[in-house]
Amino acid sequence: MYAQALDQKDKAPSRIEDPVKLAAFEAHCAADDKIEPKDWMPEAYRRTLVRQVSQHAHSEVIGMQPEGNWVTRAPSLKRKAILISKIQDEAGHGLYLYSAAETLGVSREELNDQLLAGKAKYSSIFNYPTLTWADIGTIGWLVDGAAIMNQIPLCRTSFGPYSRAMIRICKEESFHQRQGYEAVMVLARGTPEQKAMAQDALNRWWWPCLMMFGPPDAVSEHSETSMRWRIKRFSNDALRQKFIDATVPQAHFLGLTIPDPDLRFNEASGHWEIGAIDWDEFKRVLAGEGPCNRQRMKVRRAAHENGAWVREAALAHAEKRARRKQAAALQAAE
Ligand SMILES: [Fe+2]
Ligand SMILES: [Fe+2]
Secondary structure (H helix, E strand, C coil), X not given: CCCCCCCCCCCCCCCCCCHHHHHHHHHHHHCCCCECCCCCCCHHHHHHHHXXXXXXXXXXXXXXXXXXXXXXXXXXXXXXHHHHHHHHHHHHHHHHHHHHHHCCCCCHHHHHHHHHCCXXXXXXXXXXXXXXXXXXXXXXXXXXXXXXXXXXXXXXXXXXXXXXXXXXHHHHHHHHHHHHHHHHHHHHCCCHHHHHHHHHHHHHHHHHHHHCCCCCHHHCCCHHHHHHXXXXXXXXXXXXXXXXXXXXXXXXXXXXXXXXXXXXXXXXXXXXXXXXXCHHHHHHHHHHHCCCHHHHHHHHHHHHHHCHHHHHHHHHHHHHHHHHHHHHHHHHHC
């Protein structure tokens, strides 16, 4: 689903980099050249990317859970088919991103271990429950919508494998957002009960979606270096504002109300202004105290354990093929 600007303080001490190499690297970034896995890069760049890309991958994988809960309860065959294909897309996003992270010299196994041990984060948004069918449409509309805002600039991020993965991911996210908006539209134009369900989902998802862009610029760590190294191109607040400006008119078009009494349009700036975000809630959810954190990790661990036989079978198959190939090569040489 998406890379959250978690901006956690990096505890490892920074290596003193060779100033000549560092200057050449920074010149590459400034010229918008891509940095490829075999190129020299500062240790802090590698570390930041491993963290960001793996958090992004974990978010895609954990993000399948809130929607997966509704596959058996989708209201029609069409909705079920759309939902299943969206969830499969998210699994694919996880795979591309783990592969991109592996090019930085860390194994997928290690990244997965960090997630299962609770050492790695994933997007806070997936710790909220999906209570009604309207939540599924709202996730597509708002969560995937916020993901797109974040990810479009990542298509031009400086690390080559990450930027290339994002191009395909963004195309799929665009379908996710549109199917979600359309599903909410059907409810908003349906019976009074259906419209109330859509409004209730918007009420619960609006603020957590705004938190997806990460802490305000004033307190965000790493932002300046990430911008200089072209990992990030827009600040958390700038992306959040872009999302608000795009989404408020969409809600109004549906006849729904944004759950913010302080929301107002600033004629002078041309932007929608919002009330205060509850950053304590964000911190609580990130620290593991959200409504579904424990459940999400429990399900993830069980899925990993239950999938052990698949990994073993795939390895055994690969070994068998390698042996056969070797035998054929030996025979040909005789
Ligand atoms: Fe995704
Ligand atoms: Fe998505």
